[in-house]
Amino acid sequence: MTSRISGFYKKSPKERLDIISKHLNLSNEEERLLLGEVGYSVNQANQMVENVIGVLPVPLGVAVNFKVNEKEVFIPMATEEASVIAAASHAAKFCFDGFFTSYSGSMMRAQIQAIEVTDPYGALSRIYENKALILEQCNEQDPTLVSLGGGAKDLDVHVIEGATEKMVVTHLIVDTKDAMGANAVNSMAEAVAPLIEDITGGKVVLRILSNLADQRIVRARGVFENPFSGDKEAMNKFIRAYELAQADPYRAATHNKGIMNGISAVVLATGNDTRAVEAGAHAYASITGRYKSLTHWEVNEDNSITGTIALPMPVGLVGGATQSNPVAKLATKILDVETAEELAGIVASTGLAQNFAGLKALAGEGIQKGHMKLHARNMAMMAGAEDDEMDNVVELANRRGEFSYDKIKQIVLSLQKDKGRT
Ligand code: MEV
Numbered sequence: 001m002t003s004r005i006s007g008f009y010k011k012s013p014k015e016r017l018d019i020i021s022k023h024l025n026l027s028n029e030e031e032r033l034l035l036g037e038v039g040y041s042v043n044q045a046n047q048m049v050e051n052v053i054g055v056l057p058v059p060l061g062v063a064v065n066f067k068v069n070e071k072e073v074f075i076p077m078a079t080e081e082a083s084v085i086a087a088a089s090h091a092a093k094f095c096f097d098g099f100f101t102s103y104s105g106s107m108m109r110a111q112i113q114a115i116e117v118t119d120p121y122g123a124l125s126r127i128y129e130n131k132a133l134i135l136e137q138c139n140e141q142d143p144t145l146v147s148l149g150g151g152a153k154d155l156d157v158h159v160i161e162g163a164t165e166k167m168v169v170t171h172l173i174v175d176t177k178d179a180m181g182a183n184a185v186n187s188m189a190e191a192v193a194p195l196i197e198d199i200t201g202g203k204v205v206l207r208i209l210s211n212l213a214d215q216r217i218v219r220a221r222g223v224f225e226n227p228f229s230g231d232k233e234a235m236n237k238f239i240r241a242y243e244l245a246q247a248d249p250y251r252a253a254t255h256n257k258g259i260m261n262g263i264s265a266v267v268l269a270t271g272n273d274t275r276a277v278e279a280g281a282h283a284y285a286s287i288t289g290r291y292k293s294l295t296h297w298e299v300n301e302d303n304s305i306t307g308t309i310a311l312p313m314p315v316g317l318v319g320g321a322t323q324s325n326p327v328a329k330l331a332t333k334i335l336d337v338e339t340a341e342e343l344a345g346i347v348a349s350t351g352l353a354q355n356f357a358g359l360k361a362l363a364g365e366g367i368q369k370g371h372m373k374l375h376a377r378n379m380a381m382m383a384g385a386e387d388d389e390m391d392n393v394v395e396l397a398n399r400r401g402e403f404s405y406d407k408i409k410q411i412v413l414s415l416q417k418d419k420g421r422t
Helices: 013-024 028-034 042-048 084-093 120-129 131-140 143-147 182-200 232-247 249-269 274-285 326-335 340-363 368-382 387-400 405-418
Strands: 060-068 071-078 099-103 107-115 151-161 166-175 203-210 217-224 295-299 305-312
Touching (some): 060 340, 071 084, 099 340, 120 131, 120 151, 131 151, 166 182, 232 249, 232 305, 305 340, 326 340, 387 405
Antiparallel strands (some): 217 305, 295 305
């Protein structure tokens, strides 16, 4: 099987689904779920959140041309933004050998904040002295996780200088294995809070995970082969564009937003917590005290460029919407991953590819031309174009180079007039 499929974007949704379906042996029911013919009902949604009145569908596409750790993958991406999936697929084409990833492990942190401690440094020491007891109490909360080899493994205690006083903040370091793990670590933090009060003599306030999951770092690396066909000037502009993100937080915010276009789309498609990943990514981007690019780009002698990315990746395959949302479950099936580590590597590779595509376009002809072409479809739909008119409207808009809503509406109306639809 190869995920390198030329002209994938030219096919109809059904033709694309047929390719994926054949590859994964999807059932009729699964196909209908993806096509939106059956699906995620209000009743299911009502089990997940409060005050439900409906569901909001988001387009689900598949990025092609990706190979991650020698394995060909189709990457499901849920996003409302035009160009994102096309850009990731385009970028991955340059990465002939594919992406290579590593994972520091699935360790989450939970913080327990103790205030009004008379001897903060003495308390810090006493907490470490009681490490075995604290970890034991934590692990009593989640025998299943412990049986899978996970659970609370370590402590990391800080004295934090607050505006009012020095606080003692105990971090529980918990291996959450293939779960994102928020519930597991929060339950542990709440359970051991009374013990922390006994040990410190203070009062516990917060008992909650930290989204700066710096012991759950995923790294991805890809070598993009001769992306500028030997054009040194274009290559130089690409690198200069990256250098601005390294040096200037205003640019870094947009640069990293582009990376998150890819990352959040895969995280959302698999039913994971986009906000947790986003919060962790941006906090990690400022870990040096200055907000910087999540990626690095280096030019090689043979005109290839090596891209690397590192960020926290608290994603899982069990728990929450990863299981309860049937489409998210199918997205995981399409990815064909068995561990959170594999998923994390694919997510990071998508972010790296996305950044490559963004920089290449921005440092070249700019993004608006390509973007507006894709966006034309969106506007044609808003202007009331029927399915069978869509290609004509987009083609005419492209030919005329006219992409404003008003111009597209005019095209739609004139086509419909010709057909006697208005
Ligand atoms: C748009 O959603 C993302 C970009 O702005 C990213 C970037 O500037 O690198 C194109």
